[in-house]
Amino acid sequence: MQRSSHKRNSSIDPDADLIPRLKAGDETALAMLMTRRLATIHGLAARMLGDGVMAEDVAQTVFLKTWTQAPNWEPGKAKLLTWMCRVATNQCLDILKRKGPIYSDDVPDVEDARANAVDMMSAQDDAGQIKTAMATLPASQRAAISLCYFDELSQKEAATILNISVKAYESLLSRGRKNLRKHLSPNQIDQGHDQRLDAS
Numbered sequence: 001m002q003r004s005s006h007k008r009n010s011s012i013d014p015d016a017d018l019i020p021r022l023k024a025g026d027e028t029a030l031a032m033l034m035t036r037r038l039a040t041i042h043g044l045a046a047r048m049l050g051d052g053v054m055a056e057d058v059a060q061t062v063f064l065k066t067w068t069q070a071p072n073w074e075p076g077k078a079k080l081l082t083w084m085c086r087v088a089t090n091q092c093l094d095i096l097k098r099k100g101p102i103y104s105d106d107v108p109d110v111e112d113a114r115a116n117a118v119d120m121m122s123a124q125d126d127a128g129q130i131k132t133a134m135a136t137l138p139a140s141q142r143a144a145i146s147l148c149y150f151d152e153l154s155q156k157e158a159a160t161i162l163n164i165s166v167k168a169y170e171s172l173l174s175r176g177r178k179n180l181r182k183h184l185s186p187n188q189i190d191q192g193h194d195q196r197l198d199a200s
Contacts, residue, residue, distance in 0.1 A: 022070035133183035141176030
């Protein structure tokens with residue numbers, strides 16, 4: 001499992017152009033934001049919940065909250081996507097607390113705009129096994145791995161979303177990697193990806 005080599009400028013909010021329009025109640029701006037970010041928010045929720053329909057509900061809630069909270073948004077505090085991911089993650093954690101652990105062999109395929117950020121498997125069957133293995137992780141570890149590898153967020157951004165320190169996030173991510181490997185056979189991951197899973 002490895003992150004994309006593409007480097008993003010972490011100081012610039014890529015959605016900054018939409019924020020003034022959202023604050024002004026521009027529905028076209030909301031539609032543009034959904035075009036940009038729906039796949040990411042739905043993908044995060046689907047990986048955490050293992051349920052595509054529930055993930056759709058979470059995504060709808062996130063965009064509704066984004067719309068209603070837009071007039072109160074203060075630029076510079078956090079990136080808009082970081083805030084949205086935090087809302088989605090909290091929603092998912094609340095759902096998982098109510099429903100208990102989800103161990104499903106039927107984890108939905110998620111069409112994520114950043115799917116190329118993860119190149120864990122060379123075959124579709126192996127990719128399905130990775131998704132199943134993800135579903136066995138505790139919710140917090142599942143969120144940590146998803147934010148880091150699937151959504152390409154920095155450790156600082158992911159820690160902010162989970163409301164923990166960077167050091168605590170690093171520890172959570174390390175435990176998640178180790179637990180994920182328990183459910184995968186050695187031949188499912190090439191040597192380079194093994195090293196990523198072992199990394200602290």
